[in-house]
Amino acid sequence: MERRKFISKSTLAILATSLGSEIVFGANLPEELKLLGLQDPDPYALFKKNKGLRILSDKPWNMEPLAHHLDEEVTSNPFIFVRNNGLVPTKIDPTTWTLTIDGESVKQIKTYSLAELKSKFEHYSYQLVIECGGNGRAEFDPPTKGNQWDIGAVYCAKWTGVRLKDVLNDVGVKPNAVYIGYHAADVHLSGDLKKEPISRGIPIAKAMQEETLLAFQMNDQDIPFVHGHPLRLVAGGYPASVSGKWLQKISVRDRVHDGEKMGGDSYRIPCTPVGPGEEVKDADMCIIESMPVKSLITYPKSGGIISKGKKLTIRGHAWAGELEVSKMEYSIDFGMTWKSGVLRKPSNRLAWQHFSAIIDFPKIGYYEVWAKATDSEGKSQPMIVPGWNPKGYLNNACHRIAIKVS
Amino acid sequence: MKKSKQKFGNFKKSFGQLNKLVIALSGLVGVGLIVSIFLLMNPSLPLFVGPDTEESGAVAVADQSEGVENGIHVATGFIDAPGMMITIQNCTSCHSSKLVIQNRMNAERWVKTIRWMQETQNLWDLGENEKIIVAYLVANYPPKKVGRRSNLEVTDWYELE
Numbered sequence: 001m002e003r004r005k006f007i008s009k010s011t012l013a014i015l016a017t018s019l020g021s022e023i024v025f026g027a028n029l030p031e032e033l034k035l036l037g038l039q040d041p042d043p044y045a046l047f048k049k050n051k052g053l054r055i056l057s058d059k060p061w062n063m064e065p066l067a068h069h070l071d072e073e074v075t076s077n078p079f080i081f082v083r084n085n086g087l088v089p090t091k092i093d094p095t096t097w098t099l100t101i102d103g104e105s106v107k108q109i110k111t112y113s114l115a116e117l118k119s120k121f122e123h124y125s126y127q128l129v130i131e132c133g134g135n136g137r138a139e140f141d142p143p144t145k146g147n148q149w150d151i152g153a154v155y156c157a158k159w160t161g162v163r164l165k166d167v168l169n170d171v172g173v174k175p176n177a178v179y180i181g182y183h184a185a186d187v188h189l190s191g192d193l194k195k196e197p198i199s200r201g202i203p204i205a206k207a208m209q210e211e212t213l214l215a216f217q218m219n220d221q222d223i224p225f226v227h228g229h230p231l232r233l234v235a236g237g238y239p240a241s242v243s244g245k246w247l248q249k250i251s252v253r254d255r256v257h258d259g260e261k262m263g264g265d266s267y268r269i270p271c272t273p274v275g276p277g278e279e280v281k282d283a284d285m286c287i288i289e290s291m292p293v294k295s296l297i298t299y300p301k302s303g304g305i306i307s308k309g310k311k312l313t314i315r316g317h318a319w320a321g322e323l324e325v326s327k328m329e330y331s332i333d334f335g336m337t338w339k340s341g342v343l344r345k346p347s348n349r350l351a352w353q354h355f356s357a358i359i360d361f362p363k364i365g366y367y368e369v370w371a372k373a374t375d376s377e378g379k380s381q382p383m384i385v386p387g388w389n390p391k392g393y394l395n396n397a398c399h400r401i402a403i404k405v406s
Numbered sequence: 407m408k409k410s411k412q413k414f415g416n417f418k419k420s421f422g423q424l425n426k427l428v429i430a431l432s433g434l435v436g437v438g439l440i441v442s443i444f445l446l447m448n449p450s451l452p453l454f455v456g457p458d459t460e461e462s463g464a465v466a467v468a469d470q471s472e473g474v475e476n477g478i479h480v481a482t483g484f485i486d487a488p489g490m491m492i493t494i495q496n497c498t499s500c501h502s503s504k505l506v507i508q509n510r511m512n513a514e515r516w517v518k519t520i521r522w523m524q525e526t527q528n529l530w531d532l533g534e535n536e537k538i539i540v541a542y543l544v545a546n547y548p549p550k551k552v553g554r555r556s557n558l559e560v561t562d563w564y565e566l567e
Binding site: 055056057058059060139141142143145146147148188189190191192195264300301302303304305306310312368383384385397400401402404 | 500501502504505508509510511515519522527528549550551552553554555556558560561562563564565566
């Protein structure tokens with residue numbers, strides 16, 4: 001019966017793609033292939049996303065909003081980018097869901113039901129910025145491998161859950177703990193159940209931060225299933241890939257976690273800067289931790305025409321990984337002069353900050369409005385694409401929109 | 407399409423050649439479906455419709471002639487050029503064609519990507535097809551010079567309130 005179900009669900013997929021290759025695929029892979037069945041339908045309906053999001057990839061699912069989609073202060077689900085390394089799990093039962101804490105550096109191995117986690121530990125809510133390490137990859141030259149994110153792989157939602165540190169303290173962590181690594185329920189693209197699509201983690205100090213959550217709610221509702229329902233690790237300010245979705249296990253390690261996508265070029269950059277296109281040895285690559293300072297103009301949408309004499313109000317968000325943004329500036333003359341905008345404090349640490357400015361254009365013509373944020377350590381966004389790296393991470397170049405005054 | 411029809415005749419006579427023929431039938435969707443369902447329900451049957459046989463090249467022709475608009479293969483979005491079907495057969499089982507199309511690499515880096523998939527992602531040995539696939543990718547998806555910052559592209563100018 002299970003097999004029949006799989007066949008009927010994948011009928012469309014077989015019709016849509018090369019029949020020969022689908023048969024090769026079907027022959028070599030297990031029953032769990034039927035997971036794919038659910039991933040065939042309209043992704044906008046399936047994931048409740050705004051129709052304006054671009055589909056970067058449909059296997060695995062990757063979708064990206066445009067800058068003006070991210071205008072809300074707290075991003076709502078329809079505008080949140082979708083990033084998957086593997087296949088979205090389809091068999092999720094919160095009533096039987098468990099989280100196990102194990103690893104070399106725990107005093108005991110302990111398993112909690114979801115209900116236990118919710119009842120035993122205090123709940124906290126934070127607005128946290130989650131940005132894909134590869135946000136902005138599309139601008140690197142020579143081009144770098146992976147989904148070609150433009151500027152939209154970032155958002156700030158409100159997350160509710162229990163503190164990871166409270167749970168780790170309940171389990172008992174040995175003093176030699178270095179890192180935590182997550183394990184989750186998503187399925188490797190090849191269908192090989194022995195492989196994990198991704199298993200990343202964070203240093204123990206980040207795991208012990210107050211804002212690092214085992215979250216079960218996003219924006220006061222159950223986490224949408226494509227974003228990790230029923231349980232997700234959320235560590236704001238770090239590359240989004242550390243915030244493991246569909247969380248089943250956390251291993252407390254006595255070494256840097258060595259799970260899938262912790263090594264090679266994945267989420268790592270050269271420890272010392274390299275020229276564009278240079279080969280970098282494995283040993284010379286360092287794991288990305290805090291994300292760099294960055295900002296987005298979310299209003300108006302690029303391409304606006306305004307009449308001469310009218311003032312233009314711009315607004316957007318700025319964030320700086322583990323740090324706070326201390327200054328927000330804009331330029332309408334390609335970076336020759338900069339003026340300050342109004343910048344608000346974050347609603348909590350690791351939340352993005354909102355800025356606005358009122359612009360008076362001197363005469364008619366074509367303008368670009370550039371936005372530049374500066375963090376609390378004095379670092380600001382570059383105007384051109386920053387240092388090349390093999391996988392095209394950390395492009396925090398100034399965001400630009402085009403405006404015509406007529 | 408002509409080739410496929412000839413093959414369909416053979417199919418009735420010779421069940422033993424099923425391997426090769428399954429591929430050749432891919433243009434005929436209805437029949438293909440029945441075959442695929444049959445095969446999926448009987449996993450013990452020999453199924454290795456090896457992507458490295460010459461026959462798979464033949465499918466390409468059949469499928470291509472049907473599903474191409476303005477030089478783009480409708481089902482996958484790939485540029486219609488020599489080597490496309492072999493690329494589809496070997497590169498879209500695990501992941502979306504969009505993942506390929508988004509990327510721009512030279513031969514060395516496409517090969518490196520293939521090696522990475524073979525070492526870590528369960529991609530099979532591509533045999534003789536590797537040359538064909540890499541040639542197709544380099545010809546159609548080579549690196550583009552974008553410099554340090556591109557002009558902004560605005561497709562729809564609009565009046566601000």
